[in-house]
Amino acid sequence: MENQLSKKEACIEVRDLTMEYGSFVIQRNLSFTVNRGDIFVIMGESGCGKSTLLRHMVGLKEPASGLVLYDGASFWDCDLPGRRTLMRRFGILYQSGALWSSMTLAENVALPLGEYTSLSPVEIKELVSLKLSLAGLAGFEEFYPSEISGGMRKRAALARAMALDPDILFFDEPSAGLDPISARRLDELILELRDSLGATIVVVTHELASIFAIANNSVFLDADARTMTAVGDPHRLLHESNDPKIRSFLTRGESN
């Protein structure tokens, strides 16, 4: 799987996407490509529409106009079974965790495994422990989401997103609520998921350290212009972008 990295192959392509809630336009004319094996970061101020963009990419919301293409096929032009198969390739970490509150952590992670693989309960249990320990939650199998801390909930949701070893992972602010050490370990995990398991990863994050550590491509959404103002490697954006907004975002407002 490692050699897939060298080939630049489009995995997700967003074309002229316009996002609306009712008649309220959130963002328009978004076009970018996420290549296979990319770690793609979506940046922008709070409320500019990052989570909304993620919802469009994973097929929870239909675009007002424009296309989201997976391997060249438009998501919304697929029939329902086709969309389901596509969605099964996704692992999604929601901004609020969205763990099922009436199930233990182990049951939360086990549900996708039980639905989509033919593993035996014992095997599922082993995989669940592995995923939880990758998220740093070994030993918390029998806890309910209401019995763990906010950051732990985030990590448990991460374990659930990774359950099926999906091709494409979407993380909405995975490091929000984590201490610096855990956040660092999370970055390593994200890099490892890409390098070893060949996943393509789309991350919404505000953590500058994390952006520069993991991203090799990114898009910047502007809330006032209601569109994207830059796309590319964040290291390059930092040095080359002339847009004061992007520069100050990438330097925590310390550049001007």
Place this chain on the structure above:
Amino acid sequence: MNIRFDREPDNTLVVRIGGDWSIADGLPSTDELKRQIGSKPAPGRVAFDTSELACWDSSLLAFLVKLTDCCMQESILIAKQGLPEGVVKLLDLAAAVPEKKDARKHGGSTPFLSRVGEAALNAGQSTGEMLAFIGEAFVALIKLIRGRARFRRSDLFLLIQECGAQALPIVTLISVLVGLILAFVGAVELRLFGAQIYVADLVGIGMAREMGAMMTAIVMAGRTGAAFAAQLGTMEVNEEIDALKTLGISPMEFLVLPRMLALVLMLPLLCLYADLMGILGGGIMGVDLLDISPTQYFNETILALNLTQFAVGLIKAGVFGVLVALSGCLRGMQCGRSASAVGEAATSAVVTAIVSIIVSDAILTVIYDRIGM
């Protein structure tokens, strides 16, 4: 996926891992692994050969974790050099945060006696909670009377609308039908004696004293009591109630009081409306089935009823209003922190409300009898 075990002369167990590994194909069995590691003489070291390994995912990791566990038990050294770099890194990440041993919960069954004990303690505790809740509600009420209760007036009006005007259609339907049924049941018997006209008395008194209040209260328990429980339960789940408490706002005053007021004000009004609708229903039946003229029916009803009859029903309705609101809010505030807990709260709110309606109805009937109302 394939695994082979080879013994080297220097007592090293070489695990040769090859092929495609995917969780879709399941995990390999560990029997062979255990036999190899347990075999005599015990291997001094475990090494890996992954030259034939193609694709892999978590299934390989899960297998290696198990292998590591087995080796640790036998205190056998593991040489990870033979593994792909990514595997080693992921295994290290998985082991980076050691398992919190004291965190793990002990499952297992509790003996019968301790379960009985727990149930008894729980029952005692929930009675205590209920009494405390009623007490707090009472204190909030006193604050309200002294004009010191804090809640938003706009909430109160919304609630009044929600449990007043918006309940009219269902109350209309139910009470007209109850009136019809009362008239029909009465007519069958009374006709035998040629006393059809007394159907009007039966329906009038039945609706005003009993059925109007009771049916409205039960409809409101299912409609509004459950809604209260679900609302407050969801607020509890989202920590909204905690947010109120830390602001120094008593959820009792802010959430429970307006709900109680709204129901106590609206239930008697709805009850009066239901009485009239029930009498209308009885009238339809009387005119249609028993050939009583509308005027006759009306006059007989007026004769049978006096204000006391209505007062009996209206007082009951007020009491039921308190009970429905209290049980809805109580169950909502007691709600646990999960989606299913909200469902349970709504269910038990309705059950509590209906049980307390019937019980208090019986008590009130006895009291009315004693004081001659």
